[in-house]
Amino acid sequence: EIVLTQSPGTLSLSPGERATLSCRASQSVSSSYLTWYQQKPGQAPRLLIYGASTRATGIPDRFSGSGSGTDFTLTISSLEPADFAVYYCQLYGSSSWTFGQGTKVEIK
Amino acid sequence: QEQLVESGGGVVQPGRSLRLSCAASGFIFSNYGMHWVRQAPGKGLEWVAVVSYDGSKKYYADSVKGRFTISKDDSKNMLYVQMNSLRVEDTAVYYCAKWGVYYGMDVWGQGTTVTVSS
Numbered sequence: 001e002i003v004l005t006q007s008p009g010t011l012s013l014s015p016g017e018r019a020t021l022s023c024r025a026s027q028s029v030s031s032s033y034l035t036w037y038q039q040k041p042g043q044a045p046r047l048l049i050y051g052a053s054t055r056a057t058g059i060p061d062r063f064s065g066s067g068s069g070t071d072f073t074l075t076i077s078s079l080e081p082a083d084f085a086v087y088y089c090q091l092y093g094s095s096s097w098t099f100g101q102g103t104k105v106e107i108k
Numbered sequence: 109q110e111q112l113v114e115s116g117g118g119v120v121q122p123g124r125s126l127r128l129s130c131a132a133s134g135f136i137f138s139n140y141g142m143h144w145v146r147q148a149p150g151k152g153l154e155w156v157a158v159v160s161y162d163g164s165k166k167y168y169a170d171s172v173k174g175r176f177t178i179s180k181d182d183s184k185n186m187l188y189v190q191m192n193s194l195r196v197e198d199t200a201v202y203y204c205a206k207w208g209v210y211y212g213m214d215v216w217g218q219g220t221t222v223t224v225s226s
Contacts (some may be wrong), residue, residue: 047213
C-alpha cells in the first residue's frame with residue numbers, strides 16, 4: 001500500500017505570497033495518478049489539478065502542479081484571500097484511491 | 109450543469125444499516141464511474157468505494173470491505189451505498205463524486221452526514 005505524506009501540515013502566509021505544498025509518495029508512481037483538491041470549511045472538495053500538472057476547468061493559472069516519481073508539488077504563485085483552505089493530494093493505485101492528510105493554508 | 113445530490117444520512121445505532129443515495133444530473137451518468145468518499149468530523153478525506161461506469165467492477169477501502177456495497181442505477185441516474193454493520197468510526201460526512209479525467213474526481217455532491225451512536 002502506497003502512503004502519501006503531505007507537508008507542511010499548516011502553512012501560514014499572507015495574501016500575495018507564494019505557497020509551496022508538498023506531497024510525497026512512499027514509492028514511485030505514475031504522474032497520471034496524482035490529483036490535487038482544495039477544500040474550504042463546510043464545503044465539498046474541488047478538483048484543482050489532475051495528472052500531477054493539468055489544471056481542471058476554471059482553475060486560475062496561479063495554481064500549478066509539478067513533480068514526478070515520489071515527489072509532487074502544488075504551487076500557488078500569489079495567494080488570494082479565496083485560496084486560504086485545506087489542500088489534499090490524492091493517488092490512485094491498485095484499484096484504490098488514497099488521500100494525503102492535507103495541508104492547511106492559513107492567513108498569517 | 110453537472111450536479112450530484114446526496115441523501116439518506118442520519119443517526120443510526122452501531123450494528124444497524126443505512127443506505128445513502130446520490131442523484132446525478134447534467135451529464136451522461138452511464139458513461140462514468142462513481143465514488144463515495146467520506147470525512148470524519150475534523151479529519152481528512154477517506155476514499156470509500158468506486159463503481160465502474162457499467163457497474164461491473166466495484167472496489168472498496170479495507171475499512172469498509174464486506175460491510176458496504178456500492179451500486180449504480182443508470183436508468184434512474186442514481187448512485188447508492190448500502191452500509192451494514194455500522195460502527196462508531198463510520199461517523200462522517202459522505203460525499204459522492206464523479207470519476208472524471210485521469211484518476212481524479214471532478215464533480216462532488218454537498219455531502220450527507222452519517223452519525224453512528226448508541
